[in-house]
Amino acid sequence: MPDATHASVVRRFGAFEINLPLGELRKNGMRLRLSGQPFQILAILTQRPGELVTREELHSKLWPADTFVDFDHGLNNAVARIREILDDSSETPRYIETIPRRGYRFIAPLSDIRPSTPSATTTESRSVQIGSPPVTPSALPRRLHPIRVKVLLGGVLLVTILAIGLGSSLYRKRAESAPIKSLAVLPLTNLSADSGQDYLADGITEELIGQLAAIHDLRVISRTSVMRFKGSKEAVPDIAKTLGVDAIVEGSVIRDGNRIRVHAQLIRATTDEHFWSETYDRELQDILTLESDVAQSIAKKVEVTVTREERERLAEARSVLPEVYESYLKGRFALDNSNGRADTERSIPYFETAIHTDPTFAPAYLGLASAYQNLSTIFTGERPHQDAHPKELAAIHEALELNPQSVDAHVMLAEIEQEQWHWAESEAEYRRALELNPNSAAAQLAFAGWLLCQGRTEEALSRAQHARDLDPLAISGQDIAGFLFFSRRYDEEIREVRSVLALTPDDTAALWYLGYALIAKGQPEQAIAPLEKAVSISNGSPGVTGVLIRAYAHAGRRRDALRLLAELQRRRQVGYVPAGAFINAYLGLGDNEQAFVWLEKGYQEQSNILMFLKVHPHFDPLRNDPRFVGLVDRVGLDHTD
Numbered sequence: 001m002p003d004a005t006h007a008s009v010v011r012r013f014g015a016f017e018i019n020l021p022l023g024e025l026r027k028n029g030m031r032l033r034l035s036g037q038p039f040q041i042l043a044i045l046t047q048r049p050g051e052l053v054t055r056e057e058l059h060s061k062l063w064p065a066d067t068f069v070d071f072d073h074g075l076n077n078a079v080a081r082i083r084e085i086l087d088d089s090s091e092t093p094r095y096i097e098t099i100p101r102r103g104y105r106f107i108a109p110l111s112d113i114r115p116s117t118p119s120a121t122t123t124e125s126r127s128v129q130i131g132s133p134p135v136t137p138s139a140l141p142r143r144l145h146p147i148r149v150k151v152l153l154g155g156v157l158l159v160t161i162l163a164i165g166l167g168s169s170l171y172r173k174r175a176e177s178a179p180i181k182s183l184a185v186l187p188l189t190n191l192s193a194d195s196g197q198d199y200l201a202d203g204i205t206e207e208l209i210g211q212l213a214a215i216h217d218l219r220v221i222s223r224t225s226v227m228r229f230k231g232s233k234e235a236v237p238d239i240a241k242t243l244g245v246d247a248i249v250e251g252s253v254i255r256d257g258n259r260i261r262v263h264a265q266l267i268r269a270t271t272d273e274h275f276w277s278e279t280y281d282r283e284l285q286d287i288l289t290l291e292s293d294v295a296q297s298i299a300k301k302v303e304v305t306v307t308r309e310e311r312e313r314l315a316e317a318r319s320v321l322p323e324v325y326e327s328y329l330k331g332r333f334a335l336d337n338s339n340g341r342a343d344t345e346r347s348i349p350y351f352e353t354a355i356h357t358d359p360t361f362a363p364a365y366l367g368l369a370s371a372y373q374n375l376s377t378i379f380t381g382e383r384p385h386q387d388a389h390p391k392e393l394a395a396i397h398e399a400l401e402l403n404p405q406s407v408d409a410h411v412m413l414a415e416i417e418q419e420q421w422h423w424a425e426s427e428a429e430y431r432r433a434l435e436l437n438p439n440s441a442a443a444q445l446a447f448a449g450w451l452l453c454q455g456r457t458e459e460a461l462s463r464a465q466h467a468r469d470l471d472p473l474a475i476s477g478q479d480i481a482g483f484l485f486f487s488r489r490y491d492e493e494i495r496e497v498r499s500v501l502a503l504t505p506d507d508t509a510a511l512w513y514l515g516y517a518l519i520a521k522g523q524p525e526q527a528i529a530p531l532e533k534a535v536s537i538s539n540g541s542p543g544v545t546g547v548l549i550r551a552y553a554h555a556g557r558r559r560d561a562l563r564l565l566a567e568l569q570r571r572r573q574v575g576y577v578p579a580g581a582f583i584n585a586y587l588g589l590g591d592n593e594q595a596f597v598w599l600e601k602g603y604q605e606q607s608n609i610l611m612f613l614k615v616h617p618h619f620d621p622l623r624n625d626p627r628f629v630g631l632v633d634r635v636g637l638d639h640t641d
Helices: 036-047 055-062 071-086 146-177 195-213 223-229 236-243 284-301 308-315 322-336 341-357 362-376 385-402 407-419 423-436 441-453 457-470 477-486 490-503 508-520 524-537 542-554 558-574 579-589 592-605 608-612 617-622 626-635
Strands: 010-013 016-019 024-027 052-054 096-099 103-106 111-113 182-185 247-256 259-268 273-283
Touching (some): 010 036, 036 055, 036 071, 052 055, 055 071, 071 096, 182 195, 195 223, 195 247, 195 284, 195 322, 223 236, 259 284, 273 284, 284 308, 284 322, 341 362, 362 385, 362 407, 407 423, 407 441, 407 608, 423 441, 477 490, 477 508, 490 508, 524 542, 558 579, 579 592, 592 617, 592 626, 608 626
Antiparallel strands (some): 016 024, 052 103, 247 259
């Protein structure tokens, strides 16, 4: 056995180098993302090249007997991760050979790089004659000997390398000491044997995001943005750059009956340094405590300023019955992954079951309110308020009574108050939400909408753009497009929606906004094609149809406009068609008298289009009419500048 002093620091195989003391794997000098148990397994295998390392040995070394875990699934996943990083194959292995039902063997040639020991060096000292004349340029030889040239060039190269190395070292030290002001929690990986437990991993991810987002001095990317990276193989620095954050949280979840194990680690974006890692084992009933512990550990590690109130809020955790939490998470999973009305309706019984079992569990009420909000929202933004709001409002009030600190609940309540034209109450709720979490992109964007209704277009647009800066993937171009339209910045709006359509050409909202902008620019003929496509994709959305009628009318296709208007009127006789569709249609046709008839009906319905009376370009022909001035007054917008 070799002497310990000669133990290898680095073992090299192929293009890879594994540094055992530092816990690093590199390829051609570039550090790779391999840590935790996968790295430990690779380390064990490379320390015993050519030998069979049994599954039992790995179990005893990495999964102690008293630790609950699905060992087989965990080991298989770990080895699969190693092979993914090494670009290896189980069928034709170059590095790791599987011995069926027994274990693994490292089969690639290995070479050791041992630590170097400083050797004695001798220096020649030359005597310098005191009083010798200084060397002048003319005294230098006109040509340097080739050996001298090589020595000089070598010296220059050495100094350059040292300078680069020193600069790199200083940069790394600065990067490692830079404060962390923003982070993203990537979707936790479900390592349980049952893939049906994805809802648990996604639920814990969402709760961690919510816990950390409550810290004022920490910007946390929303679930909407991070879920795009579920299962992604992108490197952490690339993901962090896309999201614009200083650090990434990643981890995994394993469940066995009513026990749960969560592993989480923090990675610095600039250096890909894993500077914190911890594993939490709990009973499922203590899942809320587990989530709180993880959030507190992360907050402490990133050294972000946490106020006493925030610290107390993070520490507030209670036990929850496993069946309650499971019902809630299943409802949340169905809602978050909803592809339509059926999925949303499927989420409601889960929330109701959780509430029935534990009426004090606030998140279930918030989930229920979100489900009702989804069901009551029609694409046009119009709502049959009398049917939708009571259940949604009741659930929101219950959620706030149990948890007054819920940012989402305050925003949802603010939106309802706004839609009912309770402007002061709505503003108060928005400001309370932003007081609780000024870094909430959703709250910033929603409040920007309130400012827009007041006619404060530049302030609204600035806040909406700030929301996008906070969470660039969650706030898209089509979110900004509406603010640009009402600010009459049509060319900018068109650029935004075209960037959206370049990636998602069937995005109905983007097509709708494009049509709006082209009509406003005096190009109704060009607006027709995207609006017709939007009507087709949305199965005849009344809101889009109303704008298409306007495009037909302005393009001189009055017969087509009247045909669509008649179709809307027939649909109104047998079902709900929002007044806003007719308001747009009649204004487009230049029939202001009928537009006023439908504006009055819109007032009775509390139509959403009336929230934009002060800023909507379509209302420009009516602004000097006393009836319009009176309508603005009745909606409550006359004194809100």
